[in-house]
Amino acid sequence: MFDLLLTMVERLGIIVMIAFILTRFKFFREMIYHDQLNRKQNVTAIIFFGFFGIIGTYSGLSLSTETLQFNRLPSDLSTDEAIANSRVIGVVLGGLLGGYKVGVGAGLIAGLHRITLGGFTGISCGLATILAGVIAGFFHKTNKHVKLRSAFLIGALAETLQMVVILLISRPFEQAVALVEMIGIPMIFANGVGSALFLLIIKSVFNEEEKAGAMQAQKTLRIADQTLAYLRNGLTTDSAGAVCHIIHNEIKSSAVAITNTTEILAHVGLGYDHHRAESPIQTKITIDVIKQDKIVVANQRSIHCRDESCPLGAAVIAPLKLRNKPIGTLKFYFRSEKEITNVVMELITGLSSMISNQLEISEADKAYQLAKETEIRALQAQISPHFLFNTLNTIVSLVRIDPAKARKLLVSLSHFLRQNLTVTTHTKIMLEQELRHVKAYLAIEEARFVDRLTIIYDIDDGAIHQCIPPLTLQPLVENAMKHGFKDKEENCLLNITIRKKKNITYISVKDNGKGMSKELANQLSQTPIQSEKGSGLAIYNVNRRLTMMFGEAAALKIASEPDKGTDISFSIPYEVEEKTNEINHKDINC
Numbered sequence: 001m002f003d004l005l006l007t008m009v010e011r012l013g014i015i016v017m018i019a020f021i022l023t024r025f026k027f028f029r030e031m032i033y034h035d036q037l038n039r040k041q042n043v044t045a046i047i048f049f050g051f052f053g054i055i056g057t058y059s060g061l062s063l064s065t066e067t068l069q070f071n072r073l074p075s076d077l078s079t080d081e082a083i084a085n086s087r088v089i090g091v092v093l094g095g096l097l098g099g100y101k102v103g104v105g106a107g108l109i110a111g112l113h114r115i116t117l118g119g120f121t122g123i124s125c126g127l128a129t130i131l132a133g134v135i136a137g138f139f140h141k142t143n144k145h146v147k148l149r150s151a152f153l154i155g156a157l158a159e160t161l162q163m164v165v166i167l168l169i170s171r172p173f174e175q176a177v178a179l180v181e182m183i184g185i186p187m188i189f190a191n192g193v194g195s196a197l198f199l200l201i202i203k204s205v206f207n208e209e210e211k212a213g214a215m216q217a218q219k220t221l222r223i224a225d226q227t228l229a230y231l232r233n234g235l236t237t238d239s240a241g242a243v244c245h246i247i248h249n250e251i252k253s254s255a256v257a258i259t260n261t262t263e264i265l266a267h268v269g270l271g272y273d274h275h276r277a278e279s280p281i282q283t284k285i286t287i288d289v290i291k292q293d294k295i296v297v298a299n300q301r302s303i304h305c306r307d308e309s310c311p312l313g314a315a316v317i318a319p320l321k322l323r324n325k326p327i328g329t330l331k332f333y334f335r336s337e338k339e340i341t342n343v344v345m346e347l348i349t350g351l352s353s354m355i356s357n358q359l360e361i362s363e364a365d366k367a368y369q370l371a372k373e374t375e376i377r378a379l380q381a382q383i384s385p386h387f388l389f390n391t392l393n394t395i396v397s398l399v400r401i402d403p404a405k406a407r408k409l410l411v412s413l414s415h416f417l418r419q420n421l422t423v424t425t426h427t428k429i430m431l432e433q434e435l436r437h438v439k440a441y442l443a444i445e446e447a448r449f450v451d452r453l454t455i456i457y458d459i460d461d462g463a464i465h466q467c468i469p470p471l472t473l474q475p476l477v478e479n480a481m482k483h484g485f486k487d488k489e490e491n492c493l494l495n496i497t498i499r500k501k502k503n504i505t506y507i508s509v510k511d512n513g514k515g516m517s518k519e520l521a522n523q524l525s526q527t528p529i530q531s532e533k534g535s536g537l538a539i540y541n542v543n544r545r546l547t548m549m550f551g552e553a554a555a556l557k558i559a560s561e562p563d564k565g566t567d568i569s570f571s572i573p574y575e576v577e578e579k580t581n582e583i584n585h586k587d588i589n590c
Contacts, residue, residue, distance in 0.1 A: 014059050014086075016201055018052060023205045037098065045098045046105030052090025053110025053129065057117070060085025063183065083125070084183040087114065088132045088158045089194045095136025096146045096154065103140070107133025121179065124169035128162035135161065148196045148203075155195030159188045212343060220350050223250050224358070231358040232365065235320070235328060237277060240265035247351065253344075254312055255333035261290055261326070269333065274307045282306060289317045290326045295349060299337055316340060318352035322359050330355060388417075391444050398447070405447065412443040419470075427549070431498065431505070432464040438473045438496070445481050453485075453492045463500040467575055468507075469545040475538035476509040476568050484513025484566055500574060508569035515565050521558040539568070546570055 022028050028045070037045065060083045087110050095103020111129035115122045139154055163184045170176040223246060230242040240258040244266040248256045255269025259281055267275040281287060285302045289295070295318040303315055312333040320328040330352045334340055391413055398406035419437040446453055477496070485492045497508040516524075524539050539556065546554040550572045560566035 014055065016197065018055065018198075020201060020205065022048070023202055037102075042098070042101050042105075045094060045102045046109070049090045049094030049098070049102060049106035050109025052094070053087045053106055054113050056087040056089055057083060057085050057110065057114055060087070062119075063179065083114075083117070083119065083121075084187055086191055086194050087125075087129055088162065088191050089155060089198060091129055091133045092136040092155050092158050092191075092195050093151070093198055095133045095138075096140055096151065099140040100134070100137035103133035103135075103137035104130065105133070107131070120172075120175060121166050121170045124166045125162060127169070128158075128165040131161055131165070132158035146199060148199055151199045152192040152196035156188050156192030159191040163188070216343065216347050216350070219250055220347065220354060223247055223351065224354050227355070228358055231355065232362050234362050234366075235260060235265065235359060237265050241268070241277065243355070244268040251332070251347065253332045253339075254335055255331075257331040257333070258320070258328060259286060259331070260328040265328070270311045271305070271307075271333065274305075274310065286317055286329055286331070289319055289329050293319050293321070293326050295319070295345075295352070297337070297340060297345075311335065313337070314340060316345065316348050318348055320352060320359065321356045322363060327359070390448065394444075394448050409444055409447055412440040415440040416444065426470055428467040429470045430464070431466040431468045431507075434468055434470065434473050435459070435464060435498070437471075438477050441474055441477060442494075449485075449492065452488075452490050453494065456493070456495045458495065458497040458499070460499045463498050463505050463574075466500075466505045466572070468572065469542075469549055472542055472546065473507070473509065475542050479539060479568070480509060480511035480513060480566065484511040484515070486514065488513055497569075501571075503574050504571040505574050506569065506571050508567060510565065510567040510569075512565040515560045515562045517562060518560070521560045521566070524558055546572070 025044075025048070028048075062083050091103060091107045091110055094106035107130040111126035114129060115126035119125075135158055136154055139150065163180050166176050166180060167173075170179075226246045227243045230239040233239050235258070244256045244258055245268050248268045253269065255267060255271055255275070257267040257275060258265045263280050264275060264277055264282075266277050275282070282305065283298075283303055285296060285298050295316065298315045298317060300313045303310075303312060305312065312335070314334045314337040316332045316334075318330045319326040320330055330348070332344075332348055391409070395406050395409050395413070398409065416437065419433075419440070442453075442455055446455070473496070477494070480494055491512070493512045495508070495510040497506070497510070499506045526540075526543075539558075543556045546556065554570055554572045556568055556570050558566065558568050
């Protein structure tokens, strides 16, 4: 019995080989990771596990119950012979992994084959094999992986059932008893161990692959996180150099290089002394990769380096693409082709796609920024001096009665118009400059209002160096003058507040004019309003530019009540722009 047990355990080496081969098949991977198999996959699994059972039969030993001698090749059995084998392993695993259909199908194939071999246990062993498939299918669990302990117990149970069936069906009964006494315990143990061992091999292979894949994904994500900041600027010599250093530190290749379509942008690692940045591409195979748009493995002959002592013996060259057109290459150098494994190839393919995607994002971001700047300039250009003609009429009337005041208004108007024309070339200006623009506008309005207007400036000198979108304050002030003070004959009060509060700059334009309803105030900055009194486009544009530049937190806040005035305020992050030597009231742009 002990000799038989050792022999059966030795034969489990065949199980190990089959298990490893099985991990290469796609249908088997589907069985491991998915509960539902299609018809083709079910048929393939049934045939495979059925033949697995047949192999288990032929790998067993034939036993004569009269002589108690074992033969190596079990075929054409006599009436007194039986087989000590590992047939149920394939059937049990088929049922555990694939369910009833696979278990019963594999059991029928292996069981019918066993019946054809004959022997006094032929029918009983064949029926027991089919029952093993049924039992294994019963223990198949949806959405759960099979445990090693379960495989061992069910494999042992199936073999125990076979011993019981032999005792119930096989005749003569004395031979059946003698057979079970001799092979029962070794086969129960060996088949239980074989089922668990088979599953262990499969799990080990898959776990190693998953571990390698996880490490590869982790490495790729780490590289992506580190390179994103550099590739936002596009593919330049500086960004390529930074990316090559990051990749070279993460992936232990001999060297990493990036090229555009004509020259080497960066080369980090061995060979840097003659593979220099900003030099023309040296190898024809790199040009071929750009033209053919496919990854290529190059040996030393293909690399054809002009330096005979170059330590780089092999390379993987992958195209970098932008809008599906090659714009350069990502090159990994190795000492020999032996270092280029499938895992390395997959990693390089993934990195080239990742960098290409990051370059796509960079282009999209540039396009977005350009569109945003264009929109800002368009919004700024929409703001025109509505009071131009009224101002000119006022100046004309003052020319005769108060020439000095007329000249002063002309200077203020000139400054106002110049500011309106020049700010369209800037996205931000100094708050100090914007305030001068407002004062020029209000100087004109004071001349028109003639002692009806009082202006209070509450200005924090430490806040006026803040950067702000141009034409932000003036439309708010103009809105107060045009709508807030309309039909107000006296006591027009305007407060302009600019204060630094911790890490923000607070700006407010408050009037004591006619005000508006809360509903209108809430709607005013969200969308232009069509009405006889105006569209509110100026307020809408100001709010749009503030939120586009500083985010939603910088949106306008409008507090107003009918006949009690309006307070329009906003807060932006405090960012001080250092002033240059041009400090004597000259235009200072951020």
